[in-house]
Amino acid sequence: MTDRPVPARRMWPLYAAGFTTAFGAHGIAASLGAEAGVSLLALGGLLALYDGAEVLLKPVFGTLADRVGARPVLLGGLVAFAVASALYVVADSPGWLWAARLGQGAAASAFSPSASALVARLSPAAARGRAFGGYGFYKSVGYTLGPLLGGVLVRVGGLRLLFAVLAVLGVAVAVWAALAVPVVPPLPKARQTLLDLARRLADPVFLAPTSALAAATAALSVGVGFLPVSGRAAGLGTVATGAAVSLLAATAALVQPRAGRALDEGRLTTRTGLAAGLSATAAGLACAMLPGLTGILVGAVLIGAGTGLITPLGFAALAGGTPVERLGQTMGAAELGRELGDAGGPLLVAAVASLATLTYGYGALAALVGVGAVVALARRRAAPTAPGAGPEE
Numbered sequence: 001m002t003d004r005p006v007p008a009r010r011m012w013p014l015y016a017a018g019f020t021t022a023f024g025a026h027g028i029a030a031s032l033g034a035e036a037g038v039s040l041l042a043l044g045g046l047l048a049l050y051d052g053a054e055v056l057l058k059p060v061f062g063t064l065a066d067r068v069g070a071r072p073v074l075l076g077g078l079v080a081f082a083v084a085s086a087l088y089v090v091a092d093s094p095g096w097l098w099a100a101r102l103g104q105g106a107a108a109s110a111f112s113p114s115a116s117a118l119v120a121r122l123s124p125a126a127a128r129g130r131a132f133g134g135y136g137f138y139k140s141v142g143y144t145l146g147p148l149l150g151g152v153l154v155r156v157g158g159l160r161l162l163f164a165v166l167a168v169l170g171v172a173v174a175v176w177a178a179l180a181v182p183v184v185p186p187l188p189k190a191r192q193t194l195l196d197l198a199r200r201l202a203d204p205v206f207l208a209p210t211s212a213l214a215a216a217t218a219a220l221s222v223g224v225g226f227l228p229v230s231g232r233a234a235g236l237g238t239v240a241t242g243a244a245v246s247l248l249a250a251t252a253a254l255v256q257p258r259a260g261r262a263l264d265e266g267r268l269t270t271r272t273g274l275a276a277g278l279s280a281t282a283a284g285l286a287c288a289m290l291p292g293l294t295g296i297l298v299g300a301v302l303i304g305a306g307t308g309l310i311t312p313l314g315f316a317a318l319a320g321g322t323p324v325e326r327l328g329q330t331m332g333a334a335e336l337g338r339e340l341g342d343a344g345g346p347l348l349v350a351a352v353a354s355l356a357t358l359t360y361g362y363g364a365l366a367a368l369v370g371v372g373a374v375v376a377l378a379r380r381r382a383a384p385t386a387p388g389a390g391p392e393e
Contacts, residue, residue, distance in 0.1 A: 011122065011131065013177035015138040017078065017115040020173055021108040022142025024081070024166050025050055027150030028101070028159075049098065053105030054112075055339045062113040062332020069186045070114040070121065070328055075174055077110025082170030088163045100163065107170075113332040120319035120327050121184050126264055128319055133260025133312040140253035140308075143224075144246060186325070205321035206330065209314035210337040212274045212376065215369045216307040216314075217338040218345025219281045222365060223248045223303045225346050227288060227296055229358060234292050241296075248300035255308025263313055271376060273313040278373035281306030285366035289359045 028050075065073040084103025088096050116135070123131035153162045224245050231241030262268035284302030287295050315334070322330040348368070349361035 010180050010182060011119070011134070013173060013180050014074075014115045014119050014122075015135055016173045016176060017074065017111050018135050018139035019142040020078070020081065020166075020169055021112045022139045023146045023149070023169070024085075024104055024108065024142075026143050026146030027153075027162060027166070028104075049101045050105035050108070051339055051343060053102055054109045055336060055343075057106055057109035058113050058335040058339070059329070059332040061110040062117070062328040062330070062335070064110075065114045065117055065328030065332075066186060066326055069184060070117040071177075071181055071184055073328075074111045074114040074118065074181070075178055077107045077112075077114060078170050078174035078177065080110065081107035082167045082174065083107075085163045085167035085170060089160050089167060092160055097159075104166075113328060113335050116315065116331040116335070117327040118181065118184060120315075120331070121324065122182070123319075125320065129260035129263030129312055129316045130257065131260070132315040132319075133257035136256035136260075136308075136311045136315075137253050140249055140256065144249035144253065206318065206333070208376065209270075209274065209317040209321075210334045211372060212278060212310050213314040213334060214337040214341030214344075215278060215372050216281060216310040216341070218341035218348075219285060219303050219365065219369060220248070220252065220307045221342045222285070222345045222349050222362075223288070223300060226349060226358060226361070227300060230288060231293075231296055233358070234296070236293060236296075240293060244296045244300045247297065248304040251301050251304025252308040252311070255305050256312050259309045260312040260316065263316060268313075270313055270317045273309055274317075275373050275376035277306045277309030277313070278369055278376055279306070280309065282366045282370035282373055285362050285369065288362045289366070 061073055061077070081104055084100050084107055087103065088100035090096075119131050119135050120128065150162050153165055157164075227244050227248070228241035231244060259268065259273060263270070263273065280302050284299045284304075284306060286299075287302060288299035289295065290299075315331075318330055318334055319327065345365060349358070349365055351361075352364045353361035
């Protein structure tokens with residue numbers, strides 16, 4: 001990490017990389033069902049390929065970023081994302097669609113944790129919250145615009161046009177990053193055994209913010225996936241349910257930069273912010289249990305606000321509590337936690353809903369997130385806080 005602010009123009013490509021992975025994930029996922037012409041089982045497999053690749057490979061590429069430098073892994077991942085996207089444009093067939101989706105997920109596994117590590121390395125401690133707030137904002141914009149712009153592109157030119165746009169986007173961001181992002185050489189580090197790694201990942205300094213990030217991602221995924229189901233059950237149309245999902249994502253996007261700024265200025269602490277974010281998220285899931293439009297909209301706002309609080313504070317806490325030479329590994333492992341939350345939240349809600357109702361599914365996840373909020377409040381001390389990141393108490 002640097003002690004001097006890095007010009008904003010050098011950070012923009014990292015924010016664009018965050019937008020790219022979010023837009024690619026949600027833009028295609030929202031369009032596959034209508035255009036891929038595959039069975040529900042095959043559709044589920046296509047959706048799981050992207051996340052599955054990320055779960056397996058993000059820690060690997062995060063460790064590689066520490067070894068060879070985050071910038072080369074970032075650039076290589078963006079180029080690979082463009083190549084994987086172009087595969088389906090050139091060879092329009094179901095088999096190549098599977099290959100392209102797998103390649104996109106593997107490439108995102110490289111450039112996503114590398115971008116996070118570079119945000120931390122290029123940001124002074126006193127501005128780290130603001131930096132991660134900006135990164136999270138543009139990632140949320142990608143999640144918000146992905147289904148909308150993806151749907152428009154697919155309507156105009158089919159799924160191949162969407163993949164073509166993603167290929168161009170990957171190349172453009174890679175060129176931009178190559179020109180603007182400074183070289184950040186890897187730092188020398190002591191030899192680390194698997195036992196050392198296990199101890200570090202089990203330390204509350206890592207575990208507490210990562211668990212909060214996983215809970216936030218689980219709630220966000222559940223909100224995006226299941227609030228429209230609740231809306232349809234209440235007799236609402238697609239416009240109303242779509243507005244609820246957009247409201248959730250927009251709230252998260254707006255809250256993140258403000259949360260990061262409050263952390264840097266000492267108006268918010270890591271422990272208080274994470275506990276408040278978990279509490280708001282649990283309250284939002286509880287509101288989603290209420291019938292009708294009001295419960296859906298209030299639930300969307302609270303889930304969005306909670307995840308918007310947790311995301312920049314969680315990543316700032318991880319950056320502050322991690323040796324600089326291990327940032328890539330930490331960010332990769334944290335992203336793995338988020339991916340597990342992304343998959344585990346909907347699975348939990350769906351499993352409970354299949355045995356009872358969706359209302360009880362929301363309640364189960366709300367209770368789980370609420371326990372996390374209680375634990376966060378009860379902890380005797382937060383993770384060590386770097387200068388400028390706000391006091392612990």
